[in-house]
Amino acid sequence: MIRPDRRLLILGGAAFLSGCDALVRNPQATCTVKKAEGLTRGAQRAVIPRTALAPEYTEREISKNFRANGSIDPADREYRALRANGFRDYRLVVDGLVERPLSLSLADLKRRPSRTQITKHDCVEGWTSIGKWKGARLSAILDEAGLKPNAKYIMFYCFDALDQTEDGERYYTSIDLVDAFHAQTLLAYEMNGRPLPIKHGAPIRLRAERQLGYKMAKYIKRIEAVESFAHIGKGKGGYWEDRGYEWYAGI
Amino acid sequence: MARPDRPLTDGRLAIWRHPLPVRLTHWINVLCVVVLLMTGLQILRAHPHLYWGLASDFDDPWLSFPVIPGWMTLPSWRDLAAGRNWHFFFAWIFVINGLIYLTYALISGRVRRLMEPSREELRDIPQSVVQHARLRFPEGEAARTYNVIQKLTYLVVLFLLLPLMLATGLAMSPGMNAVLPELLELFGGRQSARTLHFLAAMGLVAFTVVHVLLVFLSGPINTLQAMVTGWYVIRTEPEDATDDPA
Known part of the structure; x- marks a missing residue:
């Protein structure tokens, strides 16, 4: 027997997980998230000298x-x-x-x-x-x-x-x-x-x-x-x- | 920044506990840590074996995961590219948010005021452990500050586990290895850094489980309300209560 509050927790968790999946499928969200790559590249190019081995x-x-x-x-x-x-x-x-x-x-x-x-x-x-x-x-x-x-x-x-x-x-x-x-x-x-x-x-x-x-x-x-x-x-x-x-x- | 106590009609006292920057960065951090954990497990799923040292001895991982269930990962299906993109996006927010919090907490004196344990407290650790284990939570004046276990735990999380996540993460970057090879050496090589990244993450999971459990056991409404509105309610001490009509 699942108590109501635990059911709520499971439902909430499931909603959160499917929400995450939906966001990953969303092209606009993907586009936003991919902007981090530019930041990483810029930051690494700034701190890593060109010649660093x-x-x-x-x-x-x-x-x-x-x-x-x-x-x-x-x-x-x-x-x-x-x-x-x-x-x-x-x-x-x-x-x-x-x-x-x-x-x-x-x-x-x-x-x-x-x-x-x-x-x-x-x-x-x-x-x-x-x-x-x-x-x-x-x-x-x-x-x-x-x-x-x-x-x-x-x-x-x-x-x-x-x-x-x-x-x-x-x-x-x-x-x-x-x-x-x-x-x-x-x-x-x-x-x-x-x-x-x-x-x-x-x-x-x-x-x-x-x-x-x-x-x-x-x-x-x-x-x-x-x-x-x-x-x-x-x-x-x-x-x-x-x-x-x-x-x-x-x- | 500190606000005066607010007596409530039922005789209890609302004290100002979490100023806005703390509340904001706390909830942003919750989001970041959840997404980083789930995308981290997605990344781990691409090669679910952990090693110590410089390189991977494929015949001898110290830890292997036969299955990493989809509900633990973001996205739920296998997608290393998406996992990485989301991981690094939230890693940036985590770092910026963490720096804002630490700067605020250090400058405002919050770290010293709330988390620095006194000599007496350090001596009384065993007693505090017993209190904790019996789930006895102070409700009066003693609830105004964190107890010694809380103080030490928060210090370890803030100044050891969270920075360790960032440092071990950066040590896995071949780009960063070129400019900061010392970091790679400090952790004992890239595969050790990867293992420590995982272990520190598990440390954070353990902290979060206990943290959330204690929030619920010690009065979820009050603690959650404090982290949303800033006000935390304590019982007034008996000597205060004498001149209180309630």
Whole structure:
């Protein structure tokens, strides 16, 4: 037998919970709540110096089982062919708002200024793994291509579709020039001293160490400098960003 | 800011307890903490395992949750993106609201006046615990101030648990890690920070359960009225009552 006051409490609780759900479904409420992202981004950009480095760790601290998330085996036909040939025919395209569009082989990338770093990888889901990365500095590649003055964002287009199908929507994401020119931002081709494994994004993946994992695109096919990403995908700057996740993933 | 006592017709005394800034920030904080807890559980649901140290040893979490029921999370369905958006929106309100409260409470002397325990009180803690356990609540002049357990609890919540929520939250931010690596080290790594964020949240839940329970046991109308209108009613002492016709 439920006493009336307890029934009232249960009813009140249920009303509160369904009210919360209704608010989350409400586009206007979502729009208001998403404004916090701009505040977070502004506050973090204000307190974090442009050059501040993400913490680096020792060899001993490298994770034995670094989790591979998202795509782990792209179904893309072109990717499969490149992979079968050990990525010898792979070319990274750098274009968009640049003075000199580039087409770089893996060997070309390995000849560019590089950096090696042991950093933590923070997934939006909440887990952390630590890995050692070696890659070409994105800043050097962008300097080589020469950004036009109106370039504001760097887009990364990938071979993989998260549903692991041939026709699935391809992964993509973007970062701004603050992160693009950061010393630890790499086009990584080595992980833990070996060629980047397929499940971690071979032949190259992005490392942007002051952001969450979903910004660090794997299986990168093309890099494009743009002024705005409003016309790309659903206009939010990335695959997950189009699905409600923050564009600024510094927290 | 303090207002004089107001004698009521039934012989009791209304005393001025909670000024407007305290009442406002209290209720805003209630909303924030509820939403932060529910969205926090939504975020936890994306990877319901907790670890100590720098990184996640997936084979060895110290705590795993087989199920986090939908009624505990906001929204009730699985939606990490919405959970995060709502979490950070209310985190900002929580921080701004908390700063307003703390500034007010420190400048107005409220913290010292209401929460700083005296030497005698600290000595009498065991007795106070017994009183509390027997659910004996002072109603006369003694109800004018908080007892020593209340004082210590409020101090722990205000200056330890709530700031710890913010600090452990910021320690999980890869952006903040670049500018404040000391914070990350203080907590022993990102996964320790995540665990401490969870434990501090559970501490707040425990506080809230006891707090609400005591509100109901000690006279819900009076305590709730005090946090809405500012006036708290106490019984007058016998010597005062002698010259009271009632």
